[in-house]
Amino acid sequence: MSFFQPKQSRAAQKQAVDIQHQPWVEKYRPKTIDDVSAQEHTVAVLRKTLTSTNLPHMLFYGPPGTGKTSTILALARQLFGPDNFRSRVLELNASDERGISIVREKIKNFARQTPRAQAVASDGKTYPCPPYKIIILDEADSMTQDAQAALRRIMELYARITRFCLVCNYVTRIIEPLASRCSKFRFKPLDPASTSARLAQIASAENVPVTPETVDALISTSQGDLRRAITYLQSASRLALASTPPTDITPRDIQEIAGVVPDGVIEDFAVALGIERVHGDGMDVDVDDSGRVKAKGFEGVKRKVKGVIREGYSASQLISQLHDHVVAHPTLTPRQKTRCALAFAEADKALCDGADEELWILEVALRIHRAMNS
Amino acid sequence: MSLWVDKYRPRSLDDLHYHHGLSARLKALAASGDFPHMLFYGPSGAGKKTRIAGTLLELFGKGAEKLKIDQRVFLTPTKRKLDVNIVQSNYHIEITPSEVGNYDRVVIQEILKEIAQTQQVDLNAKQRFKVVVIHEADALTRDAQAALRRTMEKYMSNMRLILCANSTSKLIAPIRSRCLLMRVAAPNAEEMQTVLDYVAKREGFAIPGDTVKLIAEDSEGNLRKAILVLEALKMQNPDLSARDLSIAKPDWETYCHKVADMIVQEQTPARVMEVRAKLYELLSHCIPPTVVLKTIAEKVVEQVDEALKADIMHWAAIYVRALPSVLSLRGAARIEARMRVGNKKIFHLEAWVVKVMSLYKNFFFDIDMDGFDD
Numbered sequence A: 001m002s003f004f005q006p007k008q009s010r011a012a013q014k015q016a017v018d019i020q021h022q023p024w025v026e027k028y029r030p031k032t033i034d035d036v037s038a039q040e041h042t043v044a045v046l047r048k049t050l051t052s053t054n055l056p057h058m059l060f061y062g063p064p065g066t067g068k069t070s071t072i073l074a075l076a077r078q079l080f081g082p083d084n085f086r087s088r089v090l091e092l093n094a095s096d097e098r099g100i101s102i103v104r105e106k107i108k109n110f111a112r113q114t115p116r117a118q119a120v121a122s123d124g125k126t127y128p129c130p131p132y133k134i135i136i137l138d139e140a141d142s143m144t145q146d147a148q149a150a151l152r153r154i155m156e157l158y159a160r161i162t163r164f165c166l167v168c169n170y171v172t173r174i175i176e177p178l179a180s181r182c183s184k185f186r187f188k189p190l191d192p193a194s195t196s197a198r199l200a201q202i203a204s205a206e207n208v209p210v211t212p213e214t215v216d217a218l219i220s221t222s223q224g225d226l227r228r229a230i231t232y233l234q235s236a237s238r239l240a241l242a243s244t245p246p247t248d249i250t251p252r253d254i255q256e257i258a259g260v261v262p263d264g265v266i267e268d269f270a271v272a273l274g275i276e277r278v279h280g281d282g283m284d285v286d287v288d289d290s291g292r293v294k295a296k297g298f299e300g301v302k303r304k305v306k307g308v309i310r311e312g313y314s315a316s317q318l319i320s321q322l323h324d325h326v327v328a329h330p331t332l333t334p335r336q337k338t339r340c341a342l343a344f345a346e347a348d349k350a351l352c353d354g355a356d357e358e359l360w361i362l363e364v365a366l367r368i369h370r371a372m373n374s
Numbered sequence B: 001m002s003l004w005v006d007k008y009r010p011r012s013l014d015d016l017h018y019h020h021g022l023s024a025r026l027k028a029l030a031a032s033g034d035f036p037h038m039l040f041y042g043p044s045g046a047g048k049k050t051r052i053a054g055t056l057l058e059l060f061g062k063g064a065e066k067l068k069i070d071q072r073v074f075l076t077p078t079k080r081k082l083d084v085n086i087v088q089s090n091y092h093i094e095i096t097p098s099e100v101g102n103y104d105r106v107v108i109q110e111i112l113k114e115i116a117q118t119q120q121v122d123l124n125a126k127q128r129f130k131v132v133v134i135h136e137a138d139a140l141t142r143d144a145q146a147a148l149r150r151t152m153e154k155y156m157s158n159m160r161l162i163l164c165a166n167s168t169s170k171l172i173a174p175i176r177s178r179c180l181l182m183r184v185a186a187p188n189a190e191e192m193q194t195v196l197d198y199v200a201k202r203e204g205f206a207i208p209g210d211t212v213k214l215i216a217e218d219s220e221g222n223l224r225k226a227i228l229v230l231e232a233l234k235m236q237n238p239d240l241s242a243r244d245l246s247i248a249k250p251d252w253e254t255y256c257h258k259v260a261d262m263i264v265q266e267q268t269p270a271r272v273m274e275v276r277a278k279l280y281e282l283l284s285h286c287i288p289p290t291v292v293l294k295t296i297a298e299k300v301v302e303q304v305d306e307a308l309k310a311d312i313m314h315w316a317a318i319y320v321r322a323l324p325s326v327l328s329l330r331g332a333a334r335i336e337a338r339m340r341v342g343n344k345k346i347f348h349l350e351a352w353v354v355k356v357m358s359l360y361k362n363f364f365f366d367i368d369m370d371g372f373d374d
């Protein structure tokens, strides 16, 4: 090792220590656009830009954990290589100040600098290094309307030397004039097959045994969000290894980590509201003469609600699982299901707006109770 | 002399009296060297903070208990100065967003970036990272939450977050999916009794069995409340026999109950005005409107016919939702909304009162009419 590069070697050393305890989402973040799973269409289009010197302004949108940030970072790295990355790419996300004044100063200043000629790549590879810079505005949906408006002119003025890539979850929060200046790429929630393939790859690289049932639990709890699936897998494997003696990961482990309410709790809650039991026999059920479940009165429902609240489960999680339970229920009438569904929808909205959880679980419970008993 | 809740707060994970499985998992994680971002959630007084402190002790040793309070000045984007008290040890730092108000994003980002840039200087430190504890994380503005997303990924090598919240519903999904979730359920009645008996034993007395039960029931899973009540009762009446024992309610609660009685006793415009005066009184003592509504509703429901109970709670849920949540707004909009809410919340409470009165009246009216029909 030559002493000309002390800085770099120290950095390398630090990296080596880090890598062992790095979160897997970072460790297995796609390094090139070809590593990106599932987003075939986007990748196909972007691959072409690697060989041409042209790149449109872009708008990436889609739900969390589908590869948006990874894709643009990988593309930028492949275009410019590690040495030019700093001078050619400006990444700003929601943690950075991005009010209108920053747009006018920092972004504008960066946008109007003429890109410097390509430096020789220190890692011996050659990079296309096209004659423009990229400004990545990650999590752009959290920028104010004013700040977005200020970008309009900047995007046009410096289009020759600067490309913008806006990344967001909610495309409707990007003002129309900005959206219309960009090519749009939609990132889809990951399909089960891609999720499962990626998880298998990571599990084998980390020597973590996973059963198909565990993978299924990961797929169903993460709902197309690969970041969540990977994080859950890592958390579960940490806990499994940390327990003495080390155990295997079970689907229930995954659910607990994901904050999923156990099926038994949901079922018992439903039964207390007068919904017929579906699986096995639980405790705590009053049956009337004809063998039907006897529904509890107001007091009974209220006590049950206080009980689940004390267990600390999240209200929105509880309501979404209760919804699934009711919708899939074999004997409820369509009319009953519809009445419940309405209650769920209203509660979901109210909780999103920050309404009181206990009152709204009680509200849902009472409405289901009424739907079952009328 | 400190209160019993503090005096007998368990310091280490080993000293905790309940949820032993959870403690074992926390210990194992702390020992593994592979510590994730964490989110502790559960009802108030369930023991979240106690477990977080125990985990920090496990991670860093005694040094984590040596706290100092620093006065820090932060600059808002509008160049206003913000004084914030910050509790920290050499290994961790604690923030409570409600103390920072609408500029929580700025303060938290500044603190996180500062920590991320400074390496652990203490060579004897057991961990390479520092921990940032955010209490009441469900009170973080959306803005602050959005800002955490990339930060949590980027600064993983020398910073870990521990979030503490009553519920996960108010945290955005991308944050939840970056954390290992730790649910802390409220202790059940027996667990509460064990702790109460333990505190009593350390103070050199025994609690009569009935009294323990009474306290455990009254505090509804809130251990802090239970221990505070025990201490207060012991002072008022040293032999603690259950016979002549009554657990004093806080003033505002008694006041709410009085309002409930007023609603049930008489339903006239004049009574509405009287109730309104009382509501004003409660709000001006900074009792949150949601709590006021909930407490009154529960008391009213105790005194009315079964057929009315569900309706009254339904309207409580509806009007609680109308109390606009300030969470989803940011910056100036949020301050403005607060002021608006300040003026309007009384209307919603009052509307609910009128609704309940008319339900109540109609109910008896209908019964009378039915009587005529026969």
Ligand SMILES: Nc1ncnc2c1ncn2[C@@H]1O[C@H](COP(=O)(O)OP(=O)(O)OP(=O)(O)O)[C@@H](O)[C@H]1O
Residues within 6 Å of the ligand: A024, A025, A026, A028, A029, A030, A035, A036, A037, A038, A039, A062, A063, A064, A065, A066, A067, A068, A069, A070, A071, A168, A169, A187, A198, A226, A227, A228, A230, B174
């Ligand atoms: N399509 C994908 N292919 C491979 N890995 C992925 C993909 N999507 C997500 N991941 C994994 O999840 C992690 C997070 O992905 P990324 O940061 O790209 O998500 P995002 O779409 O930007 O999400 P957010 O909207 O929350 O910012 C990556 O580090 C990677 O490990």
Ligand SMILES: Nc1ncnc2c1ncn2[C@@H]1O[C@H](COP(=O)(O)OP(=O)(O)OP(=O)(O)O)[C@@H](O)[C@H]1O
Residues within 6 Å of the ligand: A152, A177
């Ligand atoms: N009437 C038109 N005739 C020819 N080309 C047009 C016309 N309108 C728009 N275009 C094309 O669309 C591009 C954008 O147009 P222009 O910048 O004038 O839009 P604008 O009305 O200013 O939009 P914005 O409100 O988003 O700023 C032009 O460069 C041109 O190629």
Ligand SMILES: Nc1ncnc2c1ncn2[C@@H]1O[C@H](COP(=O)(O)OP(=O)(O)OP(=O)(O)O)[C@@H](O)[C@H]1O
Residues within 6 Å of the ligand: B004, B005, B006, B008, B009, B010, B015, B016, B017, B018, B043, B044, B045, B046, B047, B048, B049, B050, B051, B166, B195, B223, B224, B227
């Ligand atoms: N396992 C335990 N054994 C004995 N006492 C406990 C235990 N856990 C908590 N306590 C007692 O309960 C009190 C409340 O706990 P703590 O402050 O941790 O609750 P919390 O969940 O953080 O509540 P909040 O959400 O209201 O802040 C503590 O002061 C402590 O005395």
Ligand SMILES: [Mg+2]
Residues within 6 Å of the ligand: A068, A069, A070, A138, A139, A167
């Ligand atoms: Mg992203």
Ligand SMILES: [Mg+2]
Residues within 6 Å of the ligand: none
């Ligand atoms: Mg124009």
Ligand SMILES: [Mg+2]
Residues within 6 Å of the ligand: B048, B049
């Ligand atoms: Mg606490």
